[in-house]
Structure formats: structure tokens, C-alpha cells
Amino acid sequence: MTGTKQAGVDRTSGVALWRQIADDIRVAIGAGEFREAGKLPGEMALAERFGVNRHTVRAAIAALQTEGIVKAKAGRGTEILSDIRLKMPISRRTRFSSGLGGQARRPETAYIASGEAEASEEVAAALRIAPGTPCVTLETLGLADGIPVSLAFHTFPAARFAGIDEHFRRERSVTRSFAAMGLADYVRISTDISARHADEREREWLRLTPGGIVLEALAINADLEGVPVQYSRTLFSAGRVSLHVGTDVEL
Amino acid sequence: MTGTKQAGVDRTSGVALWRQIADDIRVAIGAGEFREAGKLPGEMALAERFGVNRHTVRAAIAALQTEGIVKAKAGRGTEILSDIRLKMPISRRTRFSSGLGGQARRPETAYIASGEAEASEEVAAALRIAPGTPCVTLETLGLADGIPVSLAFHTFPAARFAGIDEHFRRERSVTRSFAAMGLADYVRISTDISARHADEREREWLRLTPGGIVLEALAINADLEGVPVQYSRTLFSAGRVSLHVGTDVEL
DNA sequence: CTCAAATGTATATTTATCTAGACAATTAAA
């Protein structure tokens, strides 16, 4: 039996069937489709559903197992370990830790690297400074319950925030680092969101499999006078995070 | 020579090399990497850069050609036709046509289909009605200069908006259809953004190649009293659109 | 015109992916 045209999978290819199926199942888990049973349907049932051979489904499940979101056991079935997709709020008061607060998780921010750089055209336009102006760069990893969900590159004007990376290494929070440097409050001015495949380095940090997708958010934060204080490029693991834009939020 | 470990491509599989390379080149074009030359490097140079055979690069370029963003010509090279990415604003007053207005393009909305359906759990929660309540569904395609950029599924409560699909077929605009039914103004309450691979049907409408990525925006619009009037699921072609969230925009 | 640099086309080989079928091993329920 050569599969006719089943749910979602595409053979005109480019992406292996097992990968398409793994992505599909991951999304279904996130949508709560199997929450009741607490486990996936049997391999045969899934093979039927996607119109592929059982072994192809097995390859997909194997990938999901290495991601740590399911666990197969002979005789029992394939248990769902995590069925979560974080909802990251994007509003005037977007902050990583408090954004995840309500979702009963343990948010955490890790330091990766920092340095100095001259503002590129892109950064300069965002921070409203001249290209070439000295800046502080900071790279961080956001985790929820130990699982990486975001990889961020922050840029601050050095004139005002030289040494903020040192604060961050102690405080492990951009908000608290700003506070330590005398900036008590700030707001999000704009966020630009796109999506693409993660590159090798990004996959490594975010623990994604090849073909994994990231949401890329370019954000500008400003102080209460409207002067830009931070430009960030944040990559969210698309399988684990959705961005929620509430236009009327003012927490 | 068996490639060691070149720029970005990953053989641990799942995604075909030609697709990874096509995605990579598309991003590079968007970043303006070849803007100076106006064309891509030669096939041999690209093969070297990615550590693959020339034919693999050719497959990638063929895909980019069917997307219409490059044009190869024997003897001349591979010309870059478009290096543009639309910026779709998401704000309290998000509307498709006016959103693209400033970008010197010809926005257009096409009717695909419409019908009646009972509100699912998801829709009911968004529109604040009981599950099973009759609704009007409307599927539309958004284009810019003739190129499809978004595929949308709208749901309206039938009690208030029965026949809105007929208005849409005449007006070709949700905003004008609302107006024709006595709703002069409405605002965006929330938008939920995620990213995933497009399925077959979506690729067809959005003219994407297999493995193409879509930004999925789940949006709720409400009248000025805050009563939800519309729930939409819009798929944006991630290669052609980025979503811009300005928290203080009031166009 | 000649030549170099591109892309276009063709064929054969290797490797990865998918299918097919058979059977073993584990688990939970009858």
C-alpha cells in the first residue's frame, strides 16, 4: 500500500518524513491532543494517521525521545513526559523572568559571554546613536525548569552602561542589572518577530535537533524618557515557546 | 573529498542538505550579504562554502528560483531578484491592507472560501461564547504585489455577523465588511505568535517549497466595548514577512 | 574571434531514507 495523501506529510521532500512527523507530534502534544491518555497512540495507529510505514513513525519517536519529551517502553506505549509550550508575553513591560512567572516554572537566566563592540548600522538605528559608538554586548541563555528556551544577544550603549555585564554575572537578570546601575524602570518600545531554521550553534545552545525552528525577536527597550537603553536579538525555541502579544497589557 | 564540517550544514539528517542551503542563502540575501554584487557567488564557491557537491548547491538554487527570489542564467551567474521582507505591524489597530501601506506595495486580499461551523473550545474561549455556538468562517489570502504573504482563517459569531462572508466577497476587506454591518471600529485584543513548518495545503496557497516556515498568529479582535467580534488564525510566509510589535503604535 | 567563467545537462555510484514483513521481548489485563 503506497500512502495516498494523509495528514500533513509531504513527500516532494526536502524534509525527511520522520522529521515532519516528529514536528507534527510535538505540536500536537503542545496543543494537548494526547493529554487525556498521557501517552501517544500506538505506532501502528500513528503510521496509519500519517500514511507511512511503522518504522518511519519509530524514527520520529526516536527523535522526540532524544529531545526528552516522550519515553517509549515495550508493552506499555510511549509516555508523554512534557506537554508544555511556554507563552512568553510581549508587552510594554516585557521581562524574561516575570513573563514566565505565572506558568509555575522555575525561570533562570545564564551568562554565556560578554564583550565590547562598535554599534553596527542596525544597532545604531535602534539605540538612536551614531554607528561606531562603543557598546557593551551580552549573550545570555534563558531556561525554564532547566530546559533552554531562549538565546539572547543584548547590546547596551557603553557611555551609559559600561560594566553592565559584570552586574549581570552577579545578578543574573537584566532588570536587576539596570537597577544596580541606577535605571529603576524601562519599557519595551518595539519588537520585530520573524522565524527561521536554527543554525548549528543555536541548535547546540537551545538543544534543538537539525531542522529546528527559532522565533527571532528584535527588541528595543527604553527608559521612561523614551531614550533607548537596550537592543536585543532573542531566539526562542519555536517548539517550546509562543509569543503572546497583548496590546492592552499594562502590568 | 568528504566534507569535514562546513558552514552550518548538518548531515545528522532530517533535513536535506539542499534545503538547509536554500534556507541559509535566503537568510543571507535578507541580511544583505550579496547586495553589493547583486548576484550569488558561483556554484563552485557556494559548494566550497557549504562543504557539499556543486549539484547539491544547484538543487538549493533551483528551489530559490521556484520561490522567485533568484534567477540563474548560464554564463552570467545567479541574479538576486528580491531581497525584501515585509514588515507587518501588530498593534491595537492591526489591519492587513493599511499595515502594508507604507511599504510602497500593492496590498490585496483574496477570497478563498467561507462557511458555517460550530465554535470549537479554542474559538469559544477566544470569542467568549459557548462551545457549539454557530459561527461564520472565512478563509482569505493576503497578497503584496501579487505575491501571497498570508493565509487567514477568520471566525465570527453568527448571531451578530451572519452573512459577513458575502460582504467580504464584495468588499475584499474585513474592515469594510465590518463597517457594512454596522461595526465602524474594532481593536486587536491579543495576538499569539508561533512558528512551524507549513503543511502541504498551506505551501500551495503561499507558494512555499517543502520545509517552508510559517509564522502562525492567533488573534482576537473586539469592538470598542471589548466584546470579541473576530478570531483569526493567520499564517504568514516567514521568508517574506516579519511581524512588528510596536507597543505604542496608534496609526 | 577567442577565451575564461558561468550555468546547464548527462550518467554512474554511493549513501540515506522509506517500505515491507517476520519475529522477539515486555507489559497489563483477562
Add this chain to the structure above:
DNA sequence: TTTAATTGTCTAGATAAATATACATTTGAG
């Protein structure tokens, strides 16, 4: 304990993707 349902393993074959060469065709520069 028996049985049914499930995952685990193995082998073999078909299809798709990637490599390796070779040569043709188109274009622009000298």
C-alpha cells in the same frame, strides 16, 4: 497463565538524495 497489545530488533528491497566526472552551452571581457 494465557492472551492481546505494544515496543524492540532484524533483514531485504525500493526510492530519494548526494557525490563524482565529464562535457555542452551561454555570456561577457579582452
